[in-house]
Amino acid sequence: MLxxxxxxxxxxxxxxxxxxxxxxxxxxxxxxxxxNRDGCRFLRTKPDLLAALFALTSxxxxxxxxxxYYIFVNLSADETLHQVLVxxxxxxxxxxxxxxxxxxxxxxxxxTILSNLSRHNKTCKTVFKVLxxxxxxxxxVEIFCTEDFNKKAKLHYLGPLLSNLTQLPxxxxxxxxxxxxxxxxxLPFTQFQASVVRRGGVIGTLRNCCFDHTHHEWxxxxxxxxxxxxxxxxxxxxxxxxxxxxGLPVDLQYLPEDKKRxxxxxxxxxxxxxxxxxxxxxxGRQTLKDKNIYYIxxxxxxxxxxxxxxxxxxxxxxxxxxxxxxxxxxxxxxxEIPEDVEQKLKDADLKEQEELQKEEERMRQEEEEEKKKNSxxxxxxxxxxxxxxx
Amino acid sequence: MASTEGQYESDDGMDxxxxxxxxxxxxxxxxxxxxxxxxxxxxxxxxxxxEEIDPQKYPELACLQAIIHDEDRTPEEIAxxxxxxxxxxxxxxSYEKAILCYTAGLKKKCGDQEVDTVLLxxxxxxxxxxxxxxxxLNDAAAARKINPDHxxxxxxxxxxxxxxxxxxxxIQWCDExxxxxxxxxxxxxxxxxxxKQKRAKERDAxxxxxxxxxxHGEKEALLAAIKARGIKLxxxxxxxxxxxxxxxxxxxxxxxxxxxxxxxxxxxxxVTGAQVFQDERGSLQWPVLFLYPEHQQTDFxxxxxxxxxxxxxxxxxxxxxxxxxxxxxxxxxxxxQLYFEDEHKETFYHVNPETPLLKVLQHKRFFVKAxxxxxxxxxxxxxxxxxxxTGRKVRGL
Numbered sequence: 078m079l080x081x082x083x084x085x086x087x088x089x090x091x092x093x094x095x096x097x098x099x100x101x102x103x104x105x106x107x108x109x110x111x112x113n114r115d116g117c118r119f120l121r122t123k124p125d126l127l128a129a130l131f132a133l134t135s136x137x138x139x140x141x142x143x144x145x146y147y148i149f150v151n152l153s154a155d156e157t158l159h160q161v162l163v164x165x166x167x168x169x170x171x172x173x174x175x176x177x178x179x180x181x182x183x184x185x186x187x188x189t190i191l192s193n194l195s196r197h198n199k200t201c202k203t204v205f206k207v208l209x210x211x212x213x214x215x216x217x218v219e220i221f222c223t224e225d226f227n228k229k230a231k232l233h234y235l236g237p238l239l240s241n242l243t244q245l246p247x248x249x250x251x252x253x254x255x256x257x258x259x260x261x262x263x264l265p266f267t268q269f270q271a272s273v274v275r276r277g278g279v280i281g282t283l284r285n286c287c288f289d290h291t292h293h294e295w296x297x298x299x300x301x302x303x304x305x306x307x308x309x310x311x312x313x314x315x316x317x318x319x320x321x322x323x324g325l326p327v328d329l330q331y332l333p334e335d336k337k338r339x340x341x342x343x344x345x346x347x348x349x350x351x352x353x354x355x356x357x358x359x360x361g362r363q364t365l366k367d368k369n370i371y372y373i374x375x376x377x378x379x380x381x382x383x384x385x386x387x388x389x390x391x392x393x394x395x396x397x398x399x400x401x402x403x404x405x406x407x408x409x410x411x412x413e414i415p416e417d418v419e420q421k422l423k424d425a426d427l428k429e430q431e432e433l434q435k436e437e438e439r440m441r442q443e444e445e446e447e448k449k450k451n452s453x454x455x456x457x458x459x460x461x462x463x464x465x466x467x
Numbered sequence: 468m469a470s471t472e473g474q475y476e477s478d479d480g481m482d483x484x485x486x487x488x489x490x491x492x493x494x495x496x497x498x499x500x501x502x503x504x505x506x507x508x509x510x511x512x513x514x515x516x517x518e519e520i521d522p523q524k525y526p527e528l529a530c531l532q533a534i535i536h537d538e539d540r541t542p543e544e545i546a547x548x549x550x551x552x553x554x555x556x557x558x559x560x561s562y563e564k565a566i567l568c569y570t571a572g573l574k575k576k577c578g579d580q581e582v583d584t585v586l587l588x589x590x591x592x593x594x595x596x597x598x599x600x601x602x603x604l605n606d607a608a609a610a611r612k613i614n615p616d617h618x619x620x621x622x623x624x625x626x627x628x629x630x631x632x633x634x635x636x637x638i639q640w641c642d643e644x645x646x647x648x649x650x651x652x653x654x655x656x657x658x659x660x661x662x663k664q665k666r667a668k669e670r671d672a673x674x675x676x677x678x679x680x681x682x683h684g685e686k687e688a689l690l691a692a693i694k695a696r697g698i699k700l701x702x703x704x705x706x707x708x709x710x711x712x713x714x715x716x717x718x719x720x721x722x723x724x725x726x727x728x729x730x731x732x733x734x735x736x737x738v739t740g741a742q743v744f745q746d747e748r749g750s751l752q753w754p755v756l757f758l759y760p761e762h763q764q765t766d767f768x769x770x771x772x773x774x775x776x777x778x779x780x781x782x783x784x785x786x787x788x789x790x791x792x793x794x795x796x797x798x799x800x801x802x803x804q805l806y807f808e809d810e811h812k813e814t815f816y817h818v819n820p821e822t823p824l825l826k827v828l829q830h831k832r833f834f835v836k837a838x839x840x841x842x843x844x845x846x847x848x849x850x851x852x853x854x855x856x857t858g859r860k861v862r863g864l
Contacts (some may be wrong), residue, residue, distance in 0.1 A: 215649065256650045258658060262642070300659055305666075322674075327666050331673035 078119045084126065091129035097138055104133065104144035111151035121158050124165045131166050139182070146186040153193035159200040169194075169207040177212055178221065179227045188234035195241035205245055214242070214251050215259070222262045236266075236278015243285035252282065253292050255300070260286065264306040267348075273341055280347050283307070287354040293361045304355075304365070305329055307348050308373055310339035315376045324369040342383040349389040356396045371397055384433050384440070542577035548585055549575070553593075564591040569593065584610045588620045595623060595630075603627045616647040625657045634665030675845055692745055696825065701834040741769045743838060753824065756786075756841035761851040762792045773825035777805055777842070781820060797846050804852070806843045806861075807833060814860040818842065822864070824842075830864060 079087065090103035091097070107130065112118030120126060149168065152158045162168055172187045178254045181187075197199040208214060220226050221235040242248040252259050266279040283303065286292065296303045305328035312329055314336040322330045339345050352370075355361045374394055381387045414422070553568030568592035573583060586812035590604035604627035610620035620643035628637035648654060693700065741754035752770040759765065768780060782801045784790075789798055805818040809832040818827055827833060828840060847850045 219646070256652075256655075258642075258645050258649070258655055261658070261662075299663060300655075302663075327663075327670045330670045331677045333673060333676070 078117070084123055088126055088129055091126070091133060093132065093136065097141070100133070100136070100141055101138070104130070104141050104148070108144050108148050108151075111148045113395055114155065117152055117155045117158060118157065119361060120152065121155075121161055124161055127152075127161065127166045131168055131171075134171075134183075140181065146183045146190075149192070150186055150189050153190045156197055159194055159197070163194065163200055163203050169204060170211055173208060179215065181227065181333070182228065182229045184227050184230035184232060185234065188232055188238060189207050190232075190450045192234045192237040192241060195238055198244060201241055201244060205242055205328070205362075208242075214248065215257075217254070218259055218262060222266075231272065233272040233275040234278070236272075236275040238278070239263075239283065240278045240281030240285065243282050246289075249286050249289060253286055253289070253296070260296075260303075261301055264301075264303065266420060267306045268309055273344070277341065277347070277377070280344055281332050284347050288360075290354075293355055293358050297355065297361060297364050302326075304370070307351055308370055311345065311348055311377045312336065312373050313338050313376060313380070315372075317372065321369075321372060322349040325372070326368050326370075329373060338377070338380075342386050345381075345383070345386045346389050349386065349393055353389070353393045353396070356393070359401070362401075366397055384436050388429070388433060393416050489745070508538045542575045543582060546572040546575045546577040546579070546582050550582065550589070553586075553589060555794065557589065557593055560596075562597045565593045566590055566597075580613050584614045584617050584620065588617065588623060591623045591627070595627060599629045600627050604631065611643075615643070618644065618648055619771055620653065621648075622653055622657065625654070625661065629661050629664065630658070631666065632664075634661045634668060638665065658847065682851035689743065689745060691749060692749075693743070696751070696829060699834050700827045701836045701839070703758045715811070741767075741839075744763070744770075746772070751825075753828075754839045755824070756839050758843050759792075759798075760843060760855060761845065762794075764790070764792050769826055771840075773828070774823050776821050776823050777818065778820040795849075797849065798844075802846050802848075804845050807841070808843065809834075812860075814862055815843070815856065816862050816864055818864060 087103055087106070089097050095103075107120070107126070110120060130145045130148055134142055136142050136145075144304060149162070152162060168190075171189065175181045176184055176187055178184075191204060195204045205214075208217065217235065218239070221232060223237065226232065239252075245254060252263075260283075263282060267276060267283070269276045269279070283306075287296065295301060305326045308326070308329055312332055314332055314334045317325075339348065352365070356365060371394070374397070376386065378390045378394070381390060418432050540613055549568045549572035553565040553572065556562070556565035556568060569586045572586045573590075577583070587606045587610035591603045591610065594600075594603035594606060604624060607620050607624035607627060610617055611624060614620070621640060624640045625637050625644070628634070628640060638658060638661050639662065641654050644651065644654045645658070743751055743753045746752055751773045753773065755768045755771040757768070758765040766784060771780065778800065781803055785798050785803065786801045800820075803820065805820055806815045807818060807827065807830075808815055812832065814832070816830065816832065824840070828835065833840075845855060
């Protein structure tokens with residue numbers, strides 16, 4: 078790594094009035110540094126370098142600004158850098174302000190940086206605090222939901238940002254504000270085909286929100302009607318009778334024959350987990366049962382190849398077709414589990430995970446053997462052929 | 468003036484005054500004869516303004532005219548008065564009159580945005596109550612253009628879009644409105660309602676499409692069954708363009724023509740309400756016409772199974788009782804002769820009644836016209852039969 082004097086020299090190249098080509102070489106060099114862990118850790122010890130780079134995000138040369146943003150993207154990916162970035166360099170207020178500008182060319186990079194910074198609870202809280210002091214979560218959702226808000230940036234990474242923010246109860250309460258229309262605007266994005274990042278971010282947000290079972294009744298009511306949006310990505314082009322169709326939520330009726338299911342298995346799993354969360358209260362269970370979503374899940378399960386997703390589906394179906402729990406235990410999230418039982422359950426979970434992984438391994442091995450067999454078979458045939466020719 | 472019990476204490480003698488009307492007719496009431504004349508004197512109800520207003524004779528009118536049309540009054544003041552007048556009409560549900568006032572107010576182009584916004588919004592409301600949704604929407608949109616945050620205009624716009632079933636637009640209006648008024652309960656309510664209706668509309672479209680597809684599938688299957696049996700359908704004859712047979716009537720041998728014939732060839736539904744269908748055992752059941760040219764009568768069988776023979780039906784139709792039009796009492800089943808006509812070759816083909824329908828339909832010269840096979844029934848040996856067949860070519864199957 079650089080010595081102190083070398084670092085000081087580098088710093089001198091980063092002043093605004095340095096020759097552009099020298100500035101450019103310096104930023105390029107630092108970009109290289111930021112690409113690996115040691116470089117990042119080194120940079121962490123040099124907040125003045127970081128401050129200089131931050132100042133250069135306003136540089137007239139687009140190439141230099143670009144380098145600086147990419148440096149910050151790399152740095153933000155390393156959790157140990159979060160404090161210095163947020164507390165010492167104070168990148169948040171300016172970056173958040175830039176997001177509001179529909180012409181800002183580096184908004185996508187900003188979104189990625191914010192998404193990285195909000196991953197872990199401590200910095201997430203700071204991000205939210207600064208957000209609320211400036212742009213505000215309301216505006217952020219507005220920007221996210223406005224098609225083509227920024228012609229130069231897609232802003233898909235606002236999805237994961239929102240998802241991360243909702244690990245905080247303050248953010249969740251804001252999104253689920255009954256007196257406003259916030260969560261309702263996010264719902265259509267569960268089917269957003271053009272970006273798995275945006276789609277996954279929204280679904281992650283919804284899942285986090287569903288941890289608060291006090292909001293379930295409202296979420297399932299007409300005011301929000303979250304259920305169809307969770308089920309649509311899981312539903313396929315099944316041919317159901319008129320009777321079966323009429324029993325489903327409106328959005329799931331008479332789906333066309335080219336309806337495709339969600340392709341990303343992680344997202345499928347998140348959807349099932351969210352639905353499972355909705356079964357925590359008695360009212361929620363009843364609603365899910367009443368809306369006949371069992372048909373959708375049954376067809377879904379038939380075609381599901383991923384073992385983890387399949388397991389999540391089975392868990393959900395169990396609750397839907399199982400008996401109601403005894404009195405006093407209706408809210409599954411509030412039931413007090415004695416310690417020894419809890420330990421047993423944890424062990425059982427662990428074992429289930431292991432089994433699932435073994436099964437995954439087994440399936441993979443089977444596939445490989447199949448492949449080998451096929452290529453071996455080819456080889457044998459060839460030998461026979463040769464024999465014949467001779 | 469409404470007066471609820473006790474609202475006006477007797478201080479000002481109002482109660483007594485009102486009570487009088489219960490017992491006395493008021494003086495100077497209008498009579499049948501003079502009411503029109505009297506009305507004409509009231510400025511509000513004048514059909515046209517008097518040329519010269521004599522302040523002695525019509526003091527109120529002179530006053531009003533001075534107020535409304537005084538050159539010294541600014542356009543804003545005039546527009547405001549018109550707005551108030553319009554509002555008065557609105558209150559008593561005279562929406563057309565209200566619209567006239569608001570329109571007059573807008574024409575002043577007074578330049579006061581607030582006044583114009585209100586005039587447009589109120590006019591939108593008047594149109595809304597008259598059911599003129601398009602006009603109402605246009606006015607709401609115009610108001611919104613001047614003042615994008617005007618809540619009443621926004622709400623009215625949403626209501627119009629919803630009434631016109633333009634749910635997407637309704638939601639857009641809501642979202643725009645919520646930017647300025649994020650917690651407005653009415654907007655939130657309207658948005659949820661519009662969204663619900665939008666999704667129901669989408670479901671209805673999907674349902675209709677699915678039904679259409681199913682019907683189409685059934686039709687295709689039916690056509691395939693007909694084609695597989697080698698039965699030929701004739702397209703309904705288009706209005707003749709001259710004497711020669713048009714290409715379209717020539718259906719034999721051309722498989723392209725057969726597939727073209729498709730659904731038109733089957734539809735005689737308008738006439739008889741029946742259509743060929745395939746039963747649970749896969750047999751085709753045809754609507755069949757029997758024609759009795761001697762008596763200008765017809766019989767219609769709505770479902771003649773292709774495997775049944777003609778005699779089966781004839782025995783039922785003529786076996787027990789002869790029809791009333793058979794004045795000669797000669798149409799006994801065993802005497803009946805069946806023919807079908809090959810129009811193109813002007814030939815009649817004699818059909819043995821013991822033949823199953825399918826066999827006849829498959830005859831190379833049989834063309835099903837308008838989806839209904841038809842057969843001519845004659846009684847053998849009688850003069851009509853002779854006359855009918857004279858000069859025509861007759862063949863056996």
